[in-house]
Amino acid sequence: MTERVRVAVIGGGPAGLTAAAALAPSVAGDVLVLERETETGGIPRHSDHPGYGMRDLRRFMSGPEYARRLTRSAREAGALLETEAMVTGWAGPRTLEVTSPRGRRLVEADAVVLATGARERPRPARFIAGDRPDGVYTTGQLQNLVHLHHREVGRRAVIVGAELVSWSAVLTLHEAGCRTVLMTSEYDKPEAYTAFRVPGRLAFSVLVRARTRVVAIHGKGRVTSVDIENLDTGQRHRVPCDTVITTGDWIPDHELARSGGLDLDEGTRGPRVDTSLATSVPGVFAAGNLLHPVDTADVAALDGRHVAAAVLGHLAGEPAPGGGGVPLVAEAPLRWVAPQLVRPGGPPPSRGKLLLWSDAFRTLPRVTATQDGRVLGRTRLPWPAAPGRVFRVPFSLVAGADPAGGPVRLTLA
Amino acid sequence: MITYDVAVIGGGIVGSAIARLLGGADLSVALLEARGDVGDGTSKANTAILHTGFDAKPGTLESRLVARGYHLLGEYAAATGIPVERTGALLVAWSQEQLDALPGLRDKAARNSYTACEIVDAAEVYRRVPALGAGALGGLTVPGESVICTWTTNLALATDAVNRGVRLLRHHRVTAVHQDADVTRLTTTAGEVTARWVVNAAGLGADRLDALFGHDRFTVTPRRGELLVYDKLARPLAPCIVLPVPSSAGKGVLVSPTIYGNVMVGPTAEDLTDRTATGTSETGLAFLREKAATLMPALTKEEVTATYAGLRASIGRDDYLIDLDAGQRYLLVGGIRSTGLTAGMAIAEHVAELLGGHLDLARRAGLPAPPRMPNLGEAFTRPYQDAAAIAADPEYGRVVCFCERVTRGELRDALASPVPPADLEGLRRRTRAMNGRCQGFYCGARVREIFEGEKE
Numbered sequence: 001m002t003e004r005v006r007v008a009v010i011g012g013g014p015a016g017l018t019a020a021a022a023l024a025p026s027v028a029g030d031v032l033v034l035e036r037e038t039e040t041g042g043i044p045r046h047s048d049h050p051g052y053g054m055r056d057l058r059r060f061m062s063g064p065e066y067a068r069r070l071t072r073s074a075r076e077a078g079a080l081l082e083t084e085a086m087v088t089g090w091a092g093p094r095t096l097e098v099t100s101p102r103g104r105r106l107v108e109a110d111a112v113v114l115a116t117g118a119r120e121r122p123r124p125a126r127f128i129a130g131d132r133p134d135g136v137y138t139t140g141q142l143q144n145l146v147h148l149h150h151r152e153v154g155r156r157a158v159i160v161g162a163e164l165v166s167w168s169a170v171l172t173l174h175e176a177g178c179r180t181v182l183m184t185s186e187y188d189k190p191e192a193y194t195a196f197r198v199p200g201r202l203a204f205s206v207l208v209r210a211r212t213r214v215v216a217i218h219g220k221g222r223v224t225s226v227d228i229e230n231l232d233t234g235q236r237h238r239v240p241c242d243t244v245i246t247t248g249d250w251i252p253d254h255e256l257a258r259s260g261g262l263d264l265d266e267g268t269r270g271p272r273v274d275t276s277l278a279t280s281v282p283g284v285f286a287a288g289n290l291l292h293p294v295d296t297a298d299v300a301a302l303d304g305r306h307v308a309a310a311v312l313g314h315l316a317g318e319p320a321p322g323g324g325g326v327p328l329v330a331e332a333p334l335r336w337v338a339p340q341l342v343r344p345g346g347p348p349p350s351r352g353k354l355l356l357w358s359d360a361f362r363t364l365p366r367v368t369a370t371q372d373g374r375v376l377g378r379t380r381l382p383w384p385a386a387p388g389r390v391f392r393v394p395f396s397l398v399a400g401a402d403p404a405g406g407p408v409r410l411t412l413a
Numbered sequence: 414m415i416t417y418d419v420a421v422i423g424g425g426i427v428g429s430a431i432a433r434l435l436g437g438a439d440l441s442v443a444l445l446e447a448r449g450d451v452g453d454g455t456s457k458a459n460t461a462i463l464h465t466g467f468d469a470k471p472g473t474l475e476s477r478l479v480a481r482g483y484h485l486l487g488e489y490a491a492a493t494g495i496p497v498e499r500t501g502a503l504l505v506a507w508s509q510e511q512l513d514a515l516p517g518l519r520d521k522a523a524r525n526s527y528t529a530c531e532i533v534d535a536a537e538v539y540r541r542v543p544a545l546g547a548g549a550l551g552g553l554t555v556p557g558e559s560v561i562c563t564w565t566t567n568l569a570l571a572t573d574a575v576n577r578g579v580r581l582l583r584h585h586r587v588t589a590v591h592q593d594a595d596v597t598r599l600t601t602t603a604g605e606v607t608a609r610w611v612v613n614a615a616g617l618g619a620d621r622l623d624a625l626f627g628h629d630r631f632t633v634t635p636r637r638g639e640l641l642v643y644d645k646l647a648r649p650l651a652p653c654i655v656l657p658v659p660s661s662a663g664k665g666v667l668v669s670p671t672i673y674g675n676v677m678v679g680p681t682a683e684d685l686t687d688r689t690a691t692g693t694s695e696t697g698l699a700f701l702r703e704k705a706a707t708l709m710p711a712l713t714k715e716e717v718t719a720t721y722a723g724l725r726a727s728i729g730r731d732d733y734l735i736d737l738d739a740g741q742r743y744l745l746v747g748g749i750r751s752t753g754l755t756a757g758m759a760i761a762e763h764v765a766e767l768l769g770g771h772l773d774l775a776r777r778a779g780l781p782a783p784p785r786m787p788n789l790g791e792a793f794t795r796p797y798q799d800a801a802a803i804a805a806d807p808e809y810g811r812v813v814c815f816c817e818r819v820t821r822g823e824l825r826d827a828l829a830s831p832v833p834p835a836d837l838e839g840l841r842r843r844t845r846a847m848n849g850r851c852q853g854f855y856c857g858a859r860v861r862e863i864f865e866g867e868k869e
Binding site: 037088102105130134215246258259 | 689691693695698700716718720798800804807808810811813818837848852853854857859861862
């Protein structure tokens with residue numbers, strides 16, 4: 001059975017819902033959002049603390065509230081939201097294999113928007129040795145357990161990572177009656193915003209150890225302790241705990257992007273996109289944290305708004321961008337840049353910003369763009385660049401690139 | 414209290430196969446398992462290869478039983494739906510010493526009655542496995558080697574045994590043995606079990622149980638083997654099993670596709686003293702990552718989905734130790750290493766031959782058909798892909814575990830099966846739920862809820 005729709009959006013999180021809400025009023029035909037969870041809204045559904053909706057809705061609200069609001073907007077705009085519908089593969093360039101309790105079917109779309117998001121690397125992917133006891137979770141699983149399923153966790157937690165999301169885990173643990181006794185970070189400085197860190201440390205008296213990694217987990221049925229190592233001295237000691245949360249270390253959910261044959265970026269590991277968010281496959285677009293693992297939910301949502309223009313252009317029969325364009329290349333310690341391609345005549349990126357990820361801490365970062373040895377632009381930011389969170393620079397930095405020139409290299413000093 | 418005709422101790426593949434076979438006769442049989450689930454010891458963490466027996470030591474019992482078991486299990490798998498992928502294997506020589514060893518290995522295979530091996534040159538090696546690292550000098554093909562689901566194998570045999578009337582007693586760890594004139598009383602952690610005959614298939618614990626019967630003939634050394642499992646997106650890199658050539662440098666590690674559609678690298682081999690040390694080690698994981706980078710460099714760009722450690726029961730000799738003491742009405746099945754997955758059903762046959770002079774093992778009429786097991790194999794149709802199954806029962810369209818595409822219907826079926834899981838780990842082995850790349854990020858909480866909900 002093949003169903004035909006005008007636009008299929010894969011993933012009903014902030015990016016997918018916002019894209020659908022932006023597209024539905026302007027598209028003649030169906031805009032179908034396929035969400036594999038039982039509810040739309042994505043990760044914010046189980047992040048039950050404030051901090052959502054600032055950039056896109058100009059409001060300050062909790063994750064679940066934000067998820068409900070985006071769902072309502074998409075539905076009111078006329079998008080079809082289908083939950084428990086999982087896209088498992090491709091049957092053609094824009095034809096999707098879909099499994100749901102309503103059946104197994106094909107959905108053929110004129111345009112596809114991938115908005116599948118990102119997940120945290122779990123413990124095995126981080127090569128933490130030792131036993132496999134109960135009580136080791138990612139933040140996502142922890143928040144799912146506590147907020148959606150109202151489960152007990154332990155009493156003493158060690159958190160691997162000190163990113164923004166790690167503090168979200170502290171809040172969730174606190175709410176579940178579990179004390180965070182230690183956070184470890186392999187970097188010189190903890191990654192999260194200072195503004196969050198200081199009150200966070202005071203409020204929850206969390207000890208944050210920089211240049212430290214968890215090397216082993218112990219416990220048969222349940223976690224009993226972890227071994228931590230000081231990266232500079234090699235000294236180790238054992239920390240008793242019953243819960244371990246591995247946080248951050250994001251990887252995009254890129255399975256469909258890979259199986260669909262899209263060009264992927266080695267840095268983000270998501271699809272390579274131009275500033276309009278078109279991928280290498282005509283008629284297939286991408287938005288949200290699949291492209292930049294991870295920025296905040298509101299930035300992901302604004303990608304959804306941004307991608308609508310290119311999708312509408314494609315539906316109106318505008319020719320696919322084809323080859324060409326100037327690639328953007330992030331030089332170490334920058335890990336990645338998104339988007340990765342500037343095409344002649346293309347729009348500026350979402351919010352007029354390039355997103356960057358740094359593996360090193362810089363108090364007053366200076367970013368330089370060069371093309372074929374020529375400096376295109378330079379910018380100094382008033383806030384630090386830190387591992388574990390995205391930082392953004394104006395697109396104007398690279399706007400003067402020669403369309404016929406070589407790659408534009410971005411460096412951090 | 415019932416006195417069983419036979420008590421089989423150990424619910425691994427070997428014990429389950431024996432219990433199943435004895436359960437086909439007109440006998441009362443108990444299958445005792447120390448842990449909460451069948452197949453929760455050495456059987457759950459082997460390399461999951463259906464072996465032809467090409468590299469066994471010729472003339473040994475192991476050689477004979479592996480060759481026989483290969484066919485028995487192959488047929489049984491087809492009848493029950495245990496997934497098997499006939500990928501074939503390729504031994505790759507990386508040094509002149511290894512290259513020189515290939516003809517000898519081919520001849521040894523022939524002495525094990527396996528004649529399909531062929532020596533191939535380096536170009537053919539790379540044609541078969543293009544992603545192989547540089548430096549391969551040649552290889553030996555073993556077309557019959559296959560990958561199989563070890564979890565489903567154990568479960569099918571145990572389920573079949575239960576369907577045939579075998580009493581499965583979990584959480585029954587034997588702590589003492591009292592032998593009377595014609596019965597043996599087994600003291601266990603869950604009460605006493607009495608049987609006329611006892612079969613010791615206790616795997617890692619077989620030597621200690623043997624000692625309770627007054628013997629002192631072997632020691633089990635737990636040999637830890639660690640494995641790395643790479644993401645399914647890496648599967649095209651490993652079209653067949655890539656085996657090392659045994660050499661002076663040791664047995665080496667293999668790269669193998671898994672029946673679940675992943676790529677596995679391992680195992681390490683490390684003799685330990687602790688029989689519960691199933692944790693991974695830093696050195697083991699580092700060693701395997703290094704090995705993977707050499708054997709198949711493209712793997713370094715792929716994600717690791719899981720790391721495992723399992724213990725093999727090594728007894729320091731080159732053969733199985735299967736011995737009947739008719740006076741004690743006691744039979745030892747010891748030293749069954751990783752080949753026991755393949756040989757299990759043939760070991761059961763051999764055990765039946767030994768017991769045949771003492772017990773009436775004639776097959777009774779009206780045996781139930783072998784169970785039809787849920788398919789966990791990635792190469793075969795799974796419920797989420799099956800339009801007819803979903804139309805008949807929408808629960809097969811309700812995907813709960815996204816990474817492994819496990820549906821609510823499959824979780825329900827596993828929980829309602831004749832040998833239901835005792836915990837989440839058991840549910841993983843029956844369905845693959847939470848075994849995927851996110852390791853429970855998305856579905857962990859829901860799977861737990863379903864598990865506890867259905868249990869109530």
